[in-house]
Amino acid sequence: MVIRFQECTACSHRIYPVRAHCTRCGAHDLAIRESRGxxxxxxxxxxxxxxxxxxxxxxxxxxxxxxxxxxxxxxxxxxxxxxxxxxxxxxxxxxxxxxxxxxxxxxxxxx
Missing domain, CATH: 2.40.50 (OB fold (Dihydrolipoamide Acetyltransferase, E2P))
Incomplete structure (x- = not known):
């Protein structure tokens, strides 16, 4: 199973588990990334x-x-x-x- 996390496009903070907004800056534009595991x-x-x-x-x-x-x-x-x-x-x-x-x-x- 691929591990997916989010990365904020505003501040580059990485987030897991999935959220509706960045837990650092509050931005809503979050990209999905795949972990190398x-x-x-x-x-x-x-x-x-x-x-x-x-x-x-x-x-x-x-x-x-x-x-x-x-x-x-x-x-x-x-x-x-x-x-x-x-x-x-x-x-x-x-x-x-x-x-x-x-x-x-x-x-x-x-x-």
């Missing part, structure tokens, strides 16, 4: 239990705030890391396929 984990937590049946089978899993190189922060799942492993500061990339419950799924960038 690369970023750094800002914060993360491990979900160990879940009340909904479709998620229970997947616990534990990592949920993170990722600062995209494109200048916006998103909430996503991170796969390919052990729950409890240090992921803050890790370089990650969008990975496919996403699913209906987790539209943005990232995994560590391996050099």
């Amino acid at each position: 690369l970023g750094v984990v800002h914060s993360a937590t491990v979900v160990r239990t879940h009340p909904e049946r479709e998620f229970r089978a997947e616990t534990p899993y990592v949920v993170a705030l990722v600062d995209l190189d494109d200048g916006v922060r998103i909430l996503c799942r991170v796969r390919g890391v052990e729950p409890g492993a240090q992921v803050i500061g890790a370089r990650v990339q969008e990975s496919s396929p996403a699913d209906e419950n987790s539209p943005f799924i990232f995994s560590p960038v391996h050099h």
Whole structure:
């Protein structure tokens, strides 16, 4: 799934999630941009239990705030890391396929 964000044509501020106006200057002329899908984990937590049946089978899993190189922060799942492993500061990339419950799924960038 492609991550889309907005960029204000007046002040170049980048916005996610989608808004009706720029959150910096208030302008309404916002262009849609596509992310390259690369970023750094800002914060993360491990979900160990879940009340909904479709998620229970997947616990534990990592949920993170990722600062995209494109200048916006998103909430996503991170796969390919052990729950409890240090992921803050890790370089990650969008990975496919996403699913209906987790539209943005990232995994560590391996050099």
